[in-house]
Amino acid sequence: MNSPKKPNAVSEAWNGLRKPVFIPASVIIFVMIAFTIVFAGTAEGAFESLNKAITDGVGWWYILAATGFVVFAVYCGVSRVGNIRLGRDDEKPEFGVLSWFAMLFSAGMGIGLVFYGVAEPLSHYVVPPEAGGIAGSTDAAANQAMELTLFHWGLHAWAIYVVVGLGLAYMTYRKGRPLSIRWLLEPLLGRERIEGVIGHAIDVVAIVGTLFGVATSLGFGVQQISAGLDYLGWVETDNWLVVGLIVVVTGLATFSVVSGVTKGLKWLSNINMGLAASLALFVLLLGPTLFLMKSWVQNLGGYVQALPELMLRTSPFADDGWAGAWTIFYWGWWMSWAPFVGMFIARISRGRTIREFVFGVLLAPTIIGSLWFTIFGDAGILRQRNDGDLLVDGAVDTNTTLFQLLGGLPLGIVTSVLAIFVIVFFFVTSSDSGSLVIDILSTGGDLETPKVTRVYWSVLEGIVAAVLLLIGGAGSLTALQTMSIATAVPFSVVLVLACVSMLKAFRYDVATTPRYVRVTQTNTASENGNGSGNGAAAKKPRGGGISSTFSGLGPSTAGLTTPTGGTVVLAVHEVPTEALEVHPETGAVEYSGDDGLVDPLRGEVFDTQEFAESQEGQTQSNS
Numbered sequence: 001m002n003s004p005k006k007p008n009a010v011s012e013a014w015n016g017l018r019k020p021v022f023i024p025a026s027v028i029i030f031v032m033i034a035f036t037i038v039f040a041g042t043a044e045g046a047f048e049s050l051n052k053a054i055t056d057g058v059g060w061w062y063i064l065a066a067t068g069f070v071v072f073a074v075y076c077g078v079s080r081v082g083n084i085r086l087g088r089d090d091e092k093p094e095f096g097v098l099s100w101f102a103m104l105f106s107a108g109m110g111i112g113l114v115f116y117g118v119a120e121p122l123s124h125y126v127v128p129p130e131a132g133g134i135a136g137s138t139d140a141a142a143n144q145a146m147e148l149t150l151f152h153w154g155l156h157a158w159a160i161y162v163v164v165g166l167g168l169a170y171m172t173y174r175k176g177r178p179l180s181i182r183w184l185l186e187p188l189l190g191r192e193r194i195e196g197v198i199g200h201a202i203d204v205v206a207i208v209g210t211l212f213g214v215a216t217s218l219g220f221g222v223q224q225i226s227a228g229l230d231y232l233g234w235v236e237t238d239n240w241l242v243v244g245l246i247v248v249v250t251g252l253a254t255f256s257v258v259s260g261v262t263k264g265l266k267w268l269s270n271i272n273m274g275l276a277a278s279l280a281l282f283v284l285l286l287g288p289t290l291f292l293m294k295s296w297v298q299n300l301g302g303y304v305q306a307l308p309e310l311m312l313r314t315s316p317f318a319d320d321g322w323a324g325a326w327t328i329f330y331w332g333w334w335m336s337w338a339p340f341v342g343m344f345i346a347r348i349s350r351g352r353t354i355r356e357f358v359f360g361v362l363l364a365p366t367i368i369g370s371l372w373f374t375i376f377g378d379a380g381i382l383r384q385r386n387d388g389d390l391l392v393d394g395a396v397d398t399n400t401t402l403f404q405l406l407g408g409l410p411l412g413i414v415t416s417v418l419a420i421f422v423i424v425f426f427f428v429t430s431s432d433s434g435s436l437v438i439d440i441l442s443t444g445g446d447l448e449t450p451k452v453t454r455v456y457w458s459v460l461e462g463i464v465a466a467v468l469l470l471i472g473g474a475g476s477l478t479a480l481q482t483m484s485i486a487t488a489v490p491f492s493v494v495l496v497l498a499c500v501s502m503l504k505a506f507r508y509d510v511a512t513t514p515r516y517v518r519v520t521q522t523n524t525a526s527e528n529g530n531g532s533g534n535g536a537a538a539k540k541p542r543g544g545g546i547s548s549t550f551s552g553l554g555p556s557t558a559g560l561t562t563p564t565g566g567t568v569v570l571a572v573h574e575v576p577t578e579a580l581e582v583h584p585e586t587g588a589v590e591y592s593g594d595d596g597l598v599d600p601l602r603g604e605v606f607d608t609q610e611f612a613e614s615q616e617g618q619t620q621s622n623s
Contacts, residue, residue, distance in 0.1 A: 018444040020200040025207040033464060036471050051482040055324030058489055060314045062331040065492050067311045069159040072499045073358050076166065081506045082355030086169040088615045093351035100348055101364055111221040111426045113372055114419065118405050119398040121145045121377030122384060126396060129322040131315040142381050143302055149373050150303040151310045152330045154366040160334045162361050163495050164342025166354065167502050173350045175601060176611030178445025181206040181339055187600035188501035202494055203441050206339035209487040213336030214434035215464035216480040221427040222246055222469060227399030228420045232413065242469055249424055250462030253431030257458050258451045272425035279418055280375050286409050287379045296374040332485035335492050343437045380405050431461055504600045511597055514571035
């Protein structure tokens with residue numbers, strides 16, 4: 001009798017996929033690739049037209065939404081919501097602070113920091129926005145250039161990531177839901193809709209946006225690697241070199257992604273942060289050190305001062321296209337990256353409080369990013385002011401400005417090679433993380449995804465990046481930017497709804513979760529020999545009339561019978577005044593109960609390990 005055949009890896013992976021998500025997402029991606037290839041002859045003009053249409057149509061929405069996300073994040077950090085732990089109440093963080101920061105920062109903005117480190121501040125210095133009313137290549141333009149750069153890479157960027165990361169960490173590790181974008185809207189839409197067509201559509205939008213957002217970064221990385229090799233005189237940039245670089249680096253990313261987050265990605269992130277820090281330290285110490293340190297302090301102050309004016313600037317009277325090429329592109333890029341980075345930082349942030357999460361994610365990368373852009377950006381601006389040799393044909397060449405700057409310092413070839421290695425490692429960690437997150441989405445939130453599907457997504461990211469670079473031709477940068485902005489349009493709506501949904505869930509959690517206080521017994525006057533022990537005065541404790549009895553709380557606390565100086569821990573719920581009724585004659589206070597509170601998650605139960613290990617699962621099992 002023949003024994004049944006064991007399923008192979010491909011069939012097991014196929015069985016584990018969520019077909020209503022995987023199939024539509026794959027079809028949309030391949031259709032967009034095919035469309036780009038079919039219309040290759042007119043691709044450059046088509047991308048420019050599409051870019052202008054999108055930025056003119058939704059630019060104001062991106063700017064308003066991004067600022068709203070900052071308000072949402074700060075509110076969650078400073079309010080009582082910040083006390084909520086992203087996990088069980090007694091849970092500790094899974095990763096240490098340094099490893100946590102290295103992973104979120106490296107995966108969050110790696111390639112972009114290297115690609116735009118010199119180029120963006122220098123671009124704003126030479127060609128400032130018309131809406132700012134400042135002439136180019138002036139002292140005022142230099143200061144404004146750094147303010148604009150930090151605006152694009154600071155609080156707004158990371159607040160977008162906070163929305164997704166916070167929502168996922170809360171819903172998964174505290175409420176026991178699968179690690180998937182759709183569950184962010186459960187408090188608003190309910191479980192039935194989330195598990196149906198609406199939920200599938202949300203995850204499809206997240207996958208498509210993430211893949212094109214990561215592909216944009218990979219395209220930037222390949223452009224800069226090839227430009228660096230060309231600048232060093234080692235190769236000549238052509239299509240074969242672009243394809244070769246994508247194949248090699250995608251291969252490295254694929255090898256890394258099959259090893260999992262706690263092995264390959266953590267290892268790569270820590271190494272890459274060390275390499276990037278070494279490069280920045282080299283430029284700081286061998287460049288104009290004192291000038292750069294002064295500039296860093298001023299740049300932070302200028303950013304804080306300019307933020308209120310910049311965060312809602314839509315430039316309706318300007319026609320230079322600056323906002324679309326920079327601010328709106330960045331907000332769209334960050335939103336397209338939000339499912340990827342948000343899910344990733346949620347995955348590594350279990351056990352932290354919301355306050356730790358919000359201010360760690362908002363402030364630490366913003367401060368380090370400001371230092372990075374000061375070192376490379378201000379060094380580039382100073383070099384251009386003094387020597388005037390960083391422009392190519394009167395314009396900033398985004399691909400080569402970093403290598404031009406390094407070439408003017410000692411050991412220029414060595415540092416240029418180091419920069420290429422940093423780009424490659426950032427490339428690998430971005431593709432690695434993006435593939436893992438997309439795979440989690442396509443399997444419905446399964447953290448242990450099949451290696452076959454991880455490889456599928458990693459290779460597909462490389463294919464998309466290659467197509468956009470090769471078909472886009474001279475306008476490849478515009479092609480990359482356009483796809484990021486376009487795929488982020490539907491997801492921006494999901495993000496706004498997620499904020500409303502999370503606030504609804506947080507409100508119930510704050511109202512029903514007790515605060516724990518430690519009560520220490522005090523000595524009474526009679527115990528200290530200060531009274532006869534008779535009458536009210538003798539019973540009055542030293543605390544100024546505070547009773548030391550807790551009658552009615554049960555035998556463990558009634559009368560506070562612990563020895564002098566002992567403690568009792570009590571769970572305290574804050575009661576709103578509208579829930580109290582005071583008897584007009586006796587003055588007795590009666591609590592009307594939690595009639596006004598409705599659980600937006602409706603006490604749903606999931607038969608999963610994630611639910612059993614969450615605070616919600618623990619509460620359900622103990623009730």
